Amino acid sequence: MTVTSLAPAPARTAKYRVTGLRVLRSEWAKFWSLRSSWITLGVAVVLLIALGAIASATYSPGVAAGGGPPGGQGSGTQDAVSLALLGVTFASLAVGVLGVLLSAGEYTTGMIRSTLTAVPRRLPVLWSKAAVIGPIALVLTTIGALAAFQLGTLGLDGEKIALSLSDDGVLRSLAGAGLYLGLVAVAGVALGVLLRSSAGAIAVLVGVLLILPGLASLLPDSLYDTINPYLPSNAGSAMYALHESSGALSPGAGVAVFAGWVALSLAGAAFRLRGTDA
Numbered sequence: 001m002t003v004t005s006l007a008p009a010p011a012r013t014a015k016y017r018v019t020g021l022r023v024l025r026s027e028w029a030k031f032w033s034l035r036s037s038w039i040t041l042g043v044a045v046v047l048l049i050a051l052g053a054i055a056s057a058t059y060s061p062g063v064a065a066g067g068g069p070p071g072g073q074g075s076g077t078q079d080a081v082s083l084a085l086l087g088v089t090f091a092s093l094a095v096g097v098l099g100v101l102l103s104a105g106e107y108t109t110g111m112i113r114s115t116l117t118a119v120p121r122r123l124p125v126l127w128s129k130a131a132v133i134g135p136i137a138l139v140l141t142t143i144g145a146l147a148a149f150q151l152g153t154l155g156l157d158g159e160k161i162a163l164s165l166s167d168d169g170v171l172r173s174l175a176g177a178g179l180y181l182g183l184v185a186v187a188g189v190a191l192g193v194l195l196r197s198s199a200g201a202i203a204v205l206v207g208v209l210l211i212l213p214g215l216a217s218l219l220p221d222s223l224y225d226t227i228n229p230y231l232p233s234n235a236g237s238a239m240y241a242l243h244e245s246s247g248a249l250s251p252g253a254g255v256a257v258f259a260g261w262v263a264l265s266l267a268g269a270a271f272r273l274r275g276t277d278a
Contacts (some may be wrong), residue, residue, distance in 0.1 A: 020127075024131060030102075036101055040270065048144035050135050052086050052145075053151040080163040084152040093210075095133075095185040107196040117143050123274060127190045176240035187205070191269070238251060
């Protein structure tokens with residue numbers, strides 16, 4: 001008899017391809033595993049609801065509200081929608097910071113090297129981050145805007161400016177606020193990838209949304225009147241204004257202009273992500 005030794009069969013290893021769906025699922029898991037995601041989203045929604053409800057409850061005819069961004073186009077005649085959306089400016093800072101942390105945070109911790117090793121083509125990482133945070137911010141802040149408006153109707157009961165959801169333009173304005181905040185979150189992701197610094201990207205975000213309109217007012221009047229409606233924060237405020245102010249963009253034009261600014265920031269982020277090392 002001859003003894004025959006049988007070699008063990010080679011183990012079969014599963015080969016996984018990097019696909020857009022798998023990258024998206026990875027970024028989804030990263031997003032919800034971060035405590036900062038829950039906290040910052042909660043802060044954005046609470047600010048949106050609380051400030052809108054307080055503004056409506058304390059409304060007095062003839063007293064101007066501080067709604068809209070500084071130098072913005074949405075600070076004209078008061079109405080129930082402008083009061084309910086008083087917290088949009090502050091909520092935009094919260095969701096913008098969240099977008100920055102989602103992208104620039106990986107550069108701070110060094111995790112971006114592992115991410116780009118797993119996804120060598122790089123750009124799917126950027127698109128997936130934007131595709132995760134944009135819809136989440138849009139849905140949650142739209143719900144927050146609806147809640148702020150509904151709570152505001154209690155404080156405005158009997159007032160001339162009181163409105164209901166069935167009135168013309170109300171739902172469009174509330175949905176426009178959610179869309180604006182969703183786009184701000186995507187812009188935060190783009191700035192984080194472009195600048196690769198959380199502090200730097202947050203500073204640019206705050207400067208563009210809050211400081212730039214004030215600086216633009218120092219320009220000659222003719223030039224200021226020309227460019228002012230196209231500044232990011234002013235185009236964004238036109239997206240959710242119930243009534244179109246004199247010299248402001250229409251809601252549709254506001255969407256197009258602000259989305260163009262966001263697309264430009266994403267293009268810059270994509271160019272640097274492809275062209276430079278992490």
